[in-house]
Structure formats: structure tokens, C-alpha cells
Amino acid sequence: MKLFTTHLTFSILLFLGVHGLSFAQNAEQTAxxxxxxxxxxxxxxxxxxxxKRAAVKWLEGSRELQLELQEVRALYALGNLSNITGDYKNTIAYTNDAITLLKKLEIEKGLAACYNIIATAYKNLGEYPKAIDNFMECLRYSEQTNNKVQEANAYQNIATLYLLQKKYKKSAENLDRAANLYREIGDDDGVLTTLFNFANIQKEEGKFDEARKxxxxxxxxxxxxxxxAVVAYVNINLSQMLVEEGKCEEAVVALKKTLALLEELKFNSDITIVLNDLGLCETKLGHTSSAIRYFQRALAIGEEQSLSRYKSDIYKNLAQLYQEEQNYEKALEYYQKGVTSVAEQNTLDKEKYVANIQERYETQLKEARIQLLEKEQKLSEAELQKAELTVKRQRLVRNALISGFILVLITLIILRLSYVKRLRVQKELSLQQEENAKQKINQMINDHKLSVIERYQEGQDEERSRLAREIHDGIGSDLASIKIAFEHYSEQHNNDFQSKRIATAISNACVDVRSLSHQLHPLSFSKIGFTSFLNDFIDQITQKSAIQIQTFFFPEEDIDQLPEVLLADAYRIVQELINNILKHAEATHVDVQLTRHEDHLNIVVNDDGKGFQKNKKQGIGLRNIKERLQKVQGTIEIDSSPGRGTSITIDIPIHI
Structure with a gap:
């Protein structure tokens, strides 16, 4: 499988060009x-x-002229080129030099690109822990420098790392992140690269028709x-699908065409992949000698480039071919090399296979010795048969011992894995039960708290309603009677100034009592209109004080149509905020704005008062507002500081 792991544009290669302008450079030299x-x-x-020749001259000229930023660019270019051609050791060396020089110059821009390339090299060498560490560094510097291109590149390369480990879901998730970033910055080339890697996932999952499309x-x-380069990468994968589909003759033609293109480009690591695939095709077609030649060529390149990920497969393929040719000495040699290069290979399978080849090799040696003795000493037929029976008996005993050992070992491993799995499941179940209990307790606490707040506010509303009725039916009725009686009295004293003054005072008291009654227990908003009622309350405030209050409703008709319960909460909140401003803010101007959105009512109250510190202990007014909002699942934000006024923003969800 060939992965297209690095998305590069010219802007990345010139990532330090702007910084270079700050240095006094000779125009001719820099040209x-x-x-x-x-x-x-x-x-x-x-x-x-x-x-490569241009990049080497570029590096030499930069060092000769002591232009450090140009040197960094040249080092990065050489590292990138080595990565493309499969020379991963030089990729790491050149890019590490570039990182060292950037840190010396205290320049962060460009570090993300460097870490991305060096991580890709480690991934291709099969050193996955080092690869993921460097990808994390790439993401960190991408975030610090707001470099979305390198952030997308890192996610794309991490996706290919997961693909190599056959974690297709995680691979697709990281490709989605990369594609979204490329679309955000308008990078069509990057989106095309993610399409290539999505095709790789489909290919690995066996969805050949979708991948081919x-x-x-x-x-x-x-x-x-x-x-x-990319044409060659695509053709490699298309050829590999032909191999998987069993179309080996067609695959050989395509692979040879791709090999010619790679040899022209001198992409050694990719040449190794194609040679390995050609060897597999020739093996399936029964062309053993051709297959061995292809594997030997691939192995030579793999040794030079330290491609351990491919060497192990090639060693095993060669071991299989030599075994079919009954050259057990060579088969054993190559299989042992394959085992050495892949330490995580299943131990039981290795021992079983090595023992099998070794047994055949030893048997072959014994048979050769028997034939030699027959020729040299002219042994009798009976002696030969006895020797053969001895060899067979030894073979049966050895096979029985090996099979018994393997069976016992497999049984122990299965029992061990089952025990560990059961412990893990029990631990996870215990943790889940503990977490569920905590969540249930927290939910009960929250429900109880909300119930207490709701009962408290219901009690407040009932008490306000009672007080409003007492004021309206008691004091209001008494004042109305006094007003009527005094009006009869004043008819006989038309010119009495004192009588008019008392009548005016009684009328004002009646208005105040009625206003207080309505504030404590307002009438149904559907009858008088919420916005009109709130404006009346604010007009009464402005008439009695020097403060100016402006109201804004967007849109007014829609706000009036909101549910009564929600409007009652909104009225109490605004009332509490205005009273707090009158008591504490020493403000001269207040703006009250209500805006109805699709799913919530937004209330904003601004004043130019003296403000307060956020960490100051909050009074009863704000606490009542927060409890009321908690009951309706609303939110509040307070922006205030001493001497700069206060801005309070409240959102109340609308449930219709």
C-alpha cells in the first residue's frame, strides 16, 4: 500500500521568506x-x-554568505525532497538541522512544517511512537502560529499512520478534520489529497470499486x-488492487509501467514497494525465478534505505519461495532474518515454522548422508530401510513433542487472556456503577435545589399577591373613600387652597397605591400588553427620580405574545435590576433592551453607574435573579468594573 502522506505547496517551502526581508542582503546574491x-x-x-542539485547549491551558497534564513529554507527543501524520494534518514538529518537553526533564531513560524516532515519520515521507517510525538509538536506549533495548512497536513498524516495500523475509523476521522480545514482555507489541492487517502481506506477495507473511482x-x-510523483502513487495502489483481485497478469503490466516511472524519478522506497508487488504476482503466476529476482532487488534497496517495514515481508516471501524449491537452508536463513526484523511477530508461529524448516533441512542432510554411505560403503537394502525408519520415528517423536508444547502454551495463553479480560470488565463495571451513583446523587441534589427555589419563588409570588390584594382592597379602598368624602367637602370650599392641595395629595396616594399593587401582582399581560406594562413601570420610576431610562423591544408584538409565566419572570428580573441600579449604582442613564429570538428571550440592561468588582459578595437582588434563572434554565453574564458602569445580559429559553 502506498500512502500519499505529505501535502505541500510552494508557500510552505517559502515559509520564511517574509522574515528574510528584515536582514540586509545583497540583491544580486539573494537573486x-x-x-x-x-x-x-x-x-x-x-x-x-x-x-536535489539546486537545493544542495542553495544550501552551500546560504552558508557561504552566512544567510541563516536562506539556510533554513534550503535544509527544509532537502528534507522534503529526501522524504519524497524515500531517503528517510536524510529527511530526519536535514530537518533536525533546520529545527535547530530556527530555534536558535527564535522563530516559531516554520517549525510546524519541519515537525510534520520529520514525523512522516519516522512513520515510513516504522517508528510510530516517534512519529506521533513529532505530529503532536506539529499541531502545537500550528496552533501557536495559526497555521491551518500545517494543522491540516498533520491530521492527514496522522490518518495515514492509523491506516497502517488498520484503525480505519480513526483514520477516517482525522481525514475529515484535514478536509474541513482545507475547505476552510480554500485549498483544493489539499482536499484532493484527502480524497486519495480516503481511497486508500476503502482499498484496505476491500471496497475496490469505490476506491478505484x-x-x-x-x-x-x-x-x-x-x-x-502522485501519478506513480495512484498507479501503485491501482496495481495492488489488481493483485488482490487475482488479476496478476494485468497487474504485472501495470506494475512494470509504474516501475519505469519510479526509476525515472529515482523514488527508491516506492521502487521497493513495486518490486515486492511484482514478486508477489510472479509467485502467484508460478514464475519462481522471476519472483526471487524481484524480491532480491527490493531487498537491496530496502537495506540501503533502512525500510524495515518492507524487509520483513520480503524476507518471508523469499523464505516461502526457497522452501517450495526445497532449498531449506536458504529458506531457514531468510525466515530467521524476517523474524529478527519484526520483533512483535507471534512467538509460537515463529518457533513452529522454524522448527518445521529446520526439521526438513536436517532430514535432507540425513538423507544425503545415507545416500553417500550407500555409494561409498555399499550398504544393504535392509540397513537403508532401517535408517529410514529411524529418521521417520525421530520425525514423529519431534512433531508430537512440538505439537504438545504448542497446544499447552496456547491453552495457557488463552486462560491468561480470559482472566485479564474478566478483571478488566469487572473493573470497568465497578467504575461505571460508581459513576452512575454519583450522577444520580448529583441529579437528586439539583432536583431538590430546583424544588426549593421553585417553592421559595412561589411563596414570594403568593406573598406579593396577598400584599397586593391587602393594599388594593384595604388601603386602596380606604383612600378611595377618603377621596370621595373629601371631594364632597371641597365642593363647599372651592376657593380654599389648602383643600385643593390635600385633594391632590390624596389622588397621588391613590395612584401610588394602585401602582404598588400592580408591581407586586401585575395584571395579566395578555390584557394590557407586557411592553406597555413594563413601560408604565419605568415611566413611574423616571418621574420619581433624576435617572433616564430608555427601553427597546425587538420586535414588540412578538414579545407581547410570549407565555405569561415567562413574561412574569422577565418582569420580575427587570424590576429587580432597575431597583438595584436605583439603590446602588448612582447612575444617570439606563438602557433596557428585550429581544425575542427563535428559541430564547434576550434581556440586556446597561447603566453608566459606578460599577462594582465581580468578586464582591452579591446581594439578595442578584441572588434572587440567579435563582429565578436557575428554575427556568436561563443564563446571566455580568460585565462590570469600578467606575465603568455595569452591563448585564440574560437569556431565558422559550418553551412553547
Whole structure:
């Protein structure tokens, strides 16, 4: 499987260009270096050898002129080129030098790109822990420098790492993150690269038709661009699907065509993959000699590039071929090399296979010795038969011992795994039960708290209603009677100034009592309109004080149509906030704004008062407001500081 793991654009290769302008550089000298960087970029995917020569001259010129930023760019370019061509050791060396120089210059921009490339190299070498560590560094510096391109690249490369470990779901999740970032910044090339890797997932899952459709889409775009590297990558995967489908003859033709393109580009690690696939095809077609030649060529390149991930497969393939040819000495040699390169190989399978090959090899040696003795000493037929029976008996005894040992070991391993699994399940169940108990207790506490708040507020409302009735029916009725009696009296004293003054005072008292009664227990808002009622309350406040209060309702008609219970809570909240401002804020101007949204009512109250510190102990008014909001699942935000006024924003959910 070939993964397209690094999405690069020219802007990344020039990630330090802006910083370089701050240094006094000779125009002619920098022009030469810029021309070398242009040659590198134009040939990196089509003529890698030309690109390498340009990058080396670029690095030498930068060091000769002591232009450190140009040196960093050249090092990064060489690391990127080594990564493309499969020279992963040089990728790590060049990129580490670039990182060291960037940190010396105290420049963070560019570190994300460097860590991304070095992580990809470690991944291709099979050193997954180092790869993921460097991907994490890439993401950290991408966030610090707001580099969404490198953040997307990192997610894409992490996806390919999960794909190598056959964790397809996690791979797809990281590809989705990368694709969303590419779309956000308008990077169509990056989106196309994620499409390629989605096709890789479908290929690994056996969805060949869907994968082939996506591969051909990518291939069409890249052939138009002349991007030979990606064209080769796509063809490798298309050929591998033919191998999986058993179309080996068709696959051999496609693989040879791809091999020619890779040899032109000198992409050694990819040449190893194609040679290995050719060896597999020739094996299935029964061309053993051709298969061995392809595997030997792949092995030579793999040794040079330290591609341990491929060496183990090649060793095993060669061991299998030599075993079929009954060359057990070679088979044993290559299988032991394969086992050494993959330490995590199942121990029982290795021992069983090695024992089998070793037994055949020893048997072959014994048979050769018997034949030699027959020729040299002319042993009798009976002696030969006895020797053969001895060999067979030894073989049966050995096989029985090996089989018994393997059976016992497998049984012990299964029992151990079952015990560990049962302990893990019991622990998880215990933790889950404990968590459920905590959640249930917290829910009961919250329900009880809400119930207490609700009963408290219901008690407040009932007490206000009672007080309103007492004031309206008692004091209000008495004042009305006094007013009527005094009016009869004043008719006989029309010119008495004192009588008019008393009549005015009685009328004002009646208005105040009625206003107080309505504030304590307002009439149904559906009858008088909530906004009108709230405006009347605010008008009464402004008439009695020097403060100016402005109200804004958006839209007024929709607010009046809200449920009575919600409007009652909103009225009490605004009333409490205005009273707090009058008592404590020393403000001269207040804005009250109510806005109805689709799912909530927004209340904003601003004043130009003296403000307060947020960590100051809150009074009863704010506590009542918060308890009321807690009952209706509302939220409150307070923005205030001494001398700068106060802004309070409240959201009340609308449940219709």
C-alpha cells in the first residue's frame, strides 16, 4: 500500500521568506539563491535529481554568505525532497538541522512544517511512537502560529499512520478534520489529497470499486498537472488492487509501467514497494525465478534505505519461495532474518515454522548422508530401510513433542487472556456503577435545589399577591373613600387652597397605591400588553427620580405574545435590576433592551453607574435573579468594573 502522506505547496517551502526581508542582503546574491529555490520547486515532483542539485547549491551558497534564513529554507527543501524520494534518514538529518537553526533564531513560524516532515519520515521507517510525538509538536506549533495548512497536513498524516495500523475509523476521522480545514482555507489541492487517502481506506477495507473511482478522479487531475510523483502513487495502489483481485497478469503490466516511472524519478522506497508487488504476482503466476529476482532487488534497496517495514515481508516471501524449491537452508536463513526484523511477530508461529524448516533441512542432510554411505560403503537394502525408519520415528517423536508444547502454551495463553479480560470488565463495571451513583446523587441534589427555589419563588409570588390584594382592597379602598368624602367637602370650599392641595395629595396616594399593587401582582399581560406594562413601570420610576431610562423591544408584538409565566419572570428580573441600579449604582442613564429570538428571550440592561468588582459578595437582588434563572434554565453574564458602569445580559429559553 502506498500512502500519499505529505501535502505541500510552494508557500510552505517559502515559509520564511517574509522574515528574510528584515536582514540586509545583497540583491544580486539573494537573486541567485532565489533562482535556485525556483528551480527546486519547479522540478521537485518531476525531476528530483535536478531539484536535489539546486537545493544542495542553495544550501552551500546560504552558508557561504552566512544567510541563516536562506539556510533554513534550503535544509527544509532537502528534507522534503529526501522524504519524497524515500531517503528517510536524510529527511530526519536535514530537518533536525533546520529545527535547530530556527530555534536558535527564535522563530516559531516554520517549525510546524519541519515537525510534520520529520514525523512522516519516522512513520515510513516504522517508528510510530516517534512519529506521533513529532505530529503532536506539529499541531502545537500550528496552533501557536495559526497555521491551518500545517494543522491540516498533520491530521492527514496522522490518518495515514492509523491506516497502517488498520484503525480505519480513526483514520477516517482525522481525514475529515484535514478536509474541513482545507475547505476552510480554500485549498483544493489539499482536499484532493484527502480524497486519495480516503481511497486508500476503502482499498484496505476491500471496497475496490469505490476506491478505484476515487483513484481515477485523483489521477485525472494529477496527469493534467504533470505531477509524476502522485501519478506513480495512484498507479501503485491501482496495481495492488489488481493483485488482490487475482488479476496478476494485468497487474504485472501495470506494475512494470509504474516501475519505469519510479526509476525515472529515482523514488527508491516506492521502487521497493513495486518490486515486492511484482514478486508477489510472479509467485502467484508460478514464475519462481522471476519472483526471487524481484524480491532480491527490493531487498537491496530496502537495506540501503533502512525500510524495515518492507524487509520483513520480503524476507518471508523469499523464505516461502526457497522452501517450495526445497532449498531449506536458504529458506531457514531468510525466515530467521524476517523474524529478527519484526520483533512483535507471534512467538509460537515463529518457533513452529522454524522448527518445521529446520526439521526438513536436517532430514535432507540425513538423507544425503545415507545416500553417500550407500555409494561409498555399499550398504544393504535392509540397513537403508532401517535408517529410514529411524529418521521417520525421530520425525514423529519431534512433531508430537512440538505439537504438545504448542497446544499447552496456547491453552495457557488463552486462560491468561480470559482472566485479564474478566478483571478488566469487572473493573470497568465497578467504575461505571460508581459513576452512575454519583450522577444520580448529583441529579437528586439539583432536583431538590430546583424544588426549593421553585417553592421559595412561589411563596414570594403568593406573598406579593396577598400584599397586593391587602393594599388594593384595604388601603386602596380606604383612600378611595377618603377621596370621595373629601371631594364632597371641597365642593363647599372651592376657593380654599389648602383643600385643593390635600385633594391632590390624596389622588397621588391613590395612584401610588394602585401602582404598588400592580408591581407586586401585575395584571395579566395578555390584557394590557407586557411592553406597555413594563413601560408604565419605568415611566413611574423616571418621574420619581433624576435617572433616564430608555427601553427597546425587538420586535414588540412578538414579545407581547410570549407565555405569561415567562413574561412574569422577565418582569420580575427587570424590576429587580432597575431597583438595584436605583439603590446602588448612582447612575444617570439606563438602557433596557428585550429581544425575542427563535428559541430564547434576550434581556440586556446597561447603566453608566459606578460599577462594582465581580468578586464582591452579591446581594439578595442578584441572588434572587440567579435563582429565578436557575428554575427556568436561563443564563446571566455580568460585565462590570469600578467606575465603568455595569452591563448585564440574560437569556431565558422559550418553551412553547
Amino acid at each position: 541567485v539563491l532565489d533562482s535556485l529555490s525556483a528551480i527546486y520547486y519547479n522540478s521537485v515532483y518531476t525531476q528530483p535529481q535536478v531539484a 476515487h483513484y481515477n478522479t485523483v489521477l485525472g487531475y494529477r496527469e493534467k498537472e504533470g505531477n509524476k
